[in-house]
Amino acid sequence: MLLKVNHVVVLQLKRYLHKMSLEEAKRIAAYKAVDEFVRNDQIVGIGSGSTVVYAVDRLKEKVNKEKINVVCIPTSFQARQLIIKHGLTLSELELHPEIDVVIDGADECDEKMTLIKGGGGCLLQEKIVASCSKKMIVVADYTKDSKRLGEQYKKGIPIEVVPMAYLPIKRKIEMLFGGTLNLRMAVAKAGPCITDNGNFILDWHFPTGDYDWQKINQEICVIPGVVETGLFVNMAQKAYFGQADGTVKEKNS
Numbered sequence: 001m002l003l004k005v006n007h008v009v010v011l012q013l014k015r016y017l018h019k020m021s022l023e024e025a026k027r028i029a030a031y032k033a034v035d036e037f038v039r040n041d042q043i044v045g046i047g048s049g050s051t052v053v054y055a056v057d058r059l060k061e062k063v064n065k066e067k068i069n070v071v072c073i074p075t076s077f078q079a080r081q082l083i084i085k086h087g088l089t090l091s092e093l094e095l096h097p098e099i100d101v102v103i104d105g106a107d108e109c110d111e112k113m114t115l116i117k118g119g120g121g122c123l124l125q126e127k128i129v130a131s132c133s134k135k136m137i138v139v140a141d142y143t144k145d146s147k148r149l150g151e152q153y154k155k156g157i158p159i160e161v162v163p164m165a166y167l168p169i170k171r172k173i174e175m176l177f178g179g180t181l182n183l184r185m186a187v188a189k190a191g192p193c194i195t196d197n198g199n200f201i202l203d204w205h206f207p208t209g210d211y212d213w214q215k216i217n218q219e220i221c222v223i224p225g226v227v228e229t230g231l232f233v234n235m236a237q238k239a240y241f242g243q244a245d246g247t248v249k250e251k252n253s
């Protein structure tokens with residue numbers, strides 16, 4: 001009995017330490033990106049997800065300490081709330097259509113710097129903001145750094161779709177490229193997950209293989225009803241991955 005209790009405690013401790021090490025990895029990556037890329041008088045895109053929270057903390061510290069002016073463009077409702085909560089200057093693409101740098105997380109980043117994004121469901125606005133930005137900098141922990149997409153991230157490639165078209169899109173992609181697409185379901189609501197833009201998300205579990213992601217992305221995007229994919233090809237210039245040993249690995253395009 002005592003042995004069993006000890007085993008459970010050790011397991012819980014291990015899980016806790018793993019979580020802590022991941023959080024620390026996210027923090028150091030995000031801090032480094034802000035330190036190295038944000039400068040006075042810049043328009044900065046604010047990504048979405050848990051790692052970006054650390055980037056916004058650091059940005060706030062930097063703005064206070066160095067008395068710099070930074071205008072922030074959010075990529076989601078979450079990012080907008082973060083900007084407001086930190087008392088940073090909030091703007092939008094209509095006022096600032098040209099962004100200097102966007103700092104964003106990723107679900108996975110392969111050796112060519114192709115990203116899977118949208119695990120948090122914010123892919124559309126994230127891609128729009130990244131497309132308006134001179135530089136896209138990725139911040140992530142070590143579990144996101146892969147040679148090939150799908151190596152570590154097992155939840156599939158998110159595809160944002162117009163609700164009425166989700167089933168035909170699912171069938172077309174399964175027929176064209178194989179694999180399966182699952183309609184993402186909400187966690188604290190009955191039914192599907194609804195994006196910030198009122199759409200659904202299909203998560204594509206693609207068959208293992210070598211892909212021309214640029215081509216696949218283009219082919220998926222022309223299917224009527226597809227709004228955007230979470231494939232970010234040739235968009236990110238640099239990625240920072242916080243490591244378990246406290247160092248930060250850098251990857252460049």
Ligand SMILES: O=C(CO)[C@H](O)[C@H](O)COP(=O)(O)O
Nearest residue numbers: 049050051105118119120122
């Ligand atoms: O694409 C995203 C949200 O749509 C996030 O950037 C991605 O899911 C990574 O999130 P986290 O920093 O929590 O690991």
